[in-house]
Amino acid sequence: MIDYKVIPGGITAVEGFSAAGVQVNIKKAKKDMAMVYCHTPARAAAVYTQNKVKAAPIVVNAQNLSQGEAQAIVVNSGVANACTGEQGLADAREMVSLTAELLGLESHQIIVASTGVIGVNLPMDKVRQGIKECSRKLSPDGGLDAAAAIMTTDTYPKEYAVEFELDGKKVVIGGMSKGSGMIHPNMATMLGFLSTNISISKEMLKATLSHVVDETFNMITVDGDTSTNDMVAVLASGSAGNAEITTMDKNYHAFTKVLKEVAAHLAKEVVRDGEGATKLLSITVDHAYTVKDARRAAMAVANSSLVKTAFFGEDANWGRIFSAVGYSGAEFSPGKVDIWIESEAGSEQMLSAGAGLKFDEVKTGEILARRDINVKIDLKVGDKSATAWTCDFSYDYVKINADYRT
Numbered sequence: 558m559i560d561y562k563v564i565p566g567g568i569t570a571v572e573g574f575s576a577a578g579v580q581v582n583i584k585k586a587k588k589d590m591a592m593v594y595c596h597t598p599a600r601a602a603a604v605y606t607q608n609k610v611k612a613a614p615i616v617v618n619a620q621n622l623s624q625g626e627a628q629a630i631v632v633n634s635g636v637a638n639a640c641t642g643e644q645g646l647a648d649a650r651e652m653v654s655l656t657a658e659l660l661g662l663e664s665h666q667i668i669v670a671s672t673g674v675i676g677v678n679l680p681m682d683k684v685r686q687g688i689k690e691c692s693r694k695l696s697p698d699g700g701l702d703a704a705a706a707i708m709t710t711d712t713y714p715k716e717y718a719v720e721f722e723l724d725g726k727k728v729v730i731g732g733m734s735k736g737s738g739m740i741h742p743n744m745a746t747m748l749g750f751l752s753t754n755i756s757i758s759k760e761m762l763k764a765t766l767s768h769v770v771d772e773t774f775n776m777i778t779v780d781g782d783t784s785t786n787d788m789v790a791v792l793a794s795g796s797a798g799n800a801e802i803t804t805m806d807k808n809y810h811a812f813t814k815v816l817k818e819v820a821a822h823l824a825k826e827v828v829r830d831g832e833g834a835t836k837l838l839s840i841t842v843d844h845a846y847t848v849k850d851a852r853r854a855a856m857a858v859a860n861s862s863l864v865k866t867a868f869f870g871e872d873a874n875w876g877r878i879f880s881a882v883g884y885s886g887a888e889f890s891p892g893k894v895d896i897w898i899e900s901e902a903g904s905e906q907m908l909s910a911g912a913g914l915k916f917d918e919v920k921t922g923e924i925l926a927r928r929d930i931n932v933k934i935d936l937k938v939g940d941k942s943a944t945a946w947t948c949d950f951s952y953d954y955v956k957i958n959a960d961y962r963t
Contacts, residue, residue, distance in 0.1 A: 567700035567716025578706030590687025601627035612639035625759030834948035851943035857885030
């Protein structure tokens with residue numbers, strides 16, 4: 558394990574990055590426009606939603622980032638700019654061109670993102686105002702404001718940063734994310750933005766981001782709905798002074814491990830803040846035949862509405878967990894499976910070799926009363942594992958989504 562230290566600052570913890578977040582009333586009484594700026598040209602990579610219905614910013618970014626370079630990110634929240642036709646594409650491109658003009662950059666150096674209600678045109682007068690205000694207010698201390706400005710139904714801003722040594726050089730990774738509902742993999746349906754000062758080729762940056770997203774943002778789910786807008790992007794300024802990473806050598810793997818820690822933290826914060834959530838659930842599947850099998854089983858449990866409602870009710874209904882593993886499509890022998898439920902209050906085994914156990918109801922109740930709960934599933938057929946993260950389903954989830962547009 559690489560030693561790293563958690564530091565303040567979020568996405569602007571990396572020297573040479575500035576950010577801002579402002580309110581221009583796209584939403585009601587909340588910050589709703591954000592900007593992140595790297596003061597030098599940066600290598601860039603992004604991973605996008607796999608929903609066939611893609612919002613305008615996703616289409617524009619796929620074109621802009623083809624050169625693997627970017628220097629700024631501009632985001633609005635409140636309106637998704639999805640399913641808005643040619644006007645939506647024109648609006649996304651205008652966001653790019655205005656940001657580029659104000660920062661003295663080329664259009665291909667701008668990443669654009671939108672989040673919010675689908676099928677509504679952007680209020681461009683407000684968006685233009687927000688972009689201008691953000692460009693004036695860019696600050697090395699603006700990371701938290703930017704993290705707040707990208708929220709929709711989130712209840713708190715999500716940011717994280719760490720530093721570590723690589724070949725005697727100080728490497729910093731920062732980031733911010735948003736997401737609370739419409740969260741399901743392919744890729745994780747949310748927005749995530751990462752910054753770093755490491756020197757790395759665009760090919761290796763793309764490779765590490767894809768790998769990290771597969772194991773973190775693509776292993777979270779709140780409600781099983783894959784959004785139209787969402788993406789994770791990373792900017793690498795190269796100012797750390799390390800020898801540029803151009804192959805999958807030891808430095809590549811060291812960087813990837815720490816980047817995964819940052820991404821996992823931000824991904825879990827999205828789930829922890831899931832709409833109406835009262836619990837963070839970690840579902841770990843061990844000893845599967847393949848990683849694909851482990852992921853299938855973990856995600857089937859994480860996506861089960863019956864499992865999620867049982868945890869909200871603090872009901873040790875392990876049968877729902879085992880059933881979800883059974884229909885997941887993973888290869889395993891039911892007669893070998895063990896299941897535990899764990900938290901800071903202790904651990905209780907529910908299933909042994911495919912058969913239910915008599916368990917301590919009082920102790921299990923104490924375990925289930927905690928905010929963070931782990932489910933461990935041992936398939937006992939191989940040597941691969943995976944973890945998925947989800948939250949419970951509460952009454953408030955229905956309330957929030959029943960009147961989302963209003």
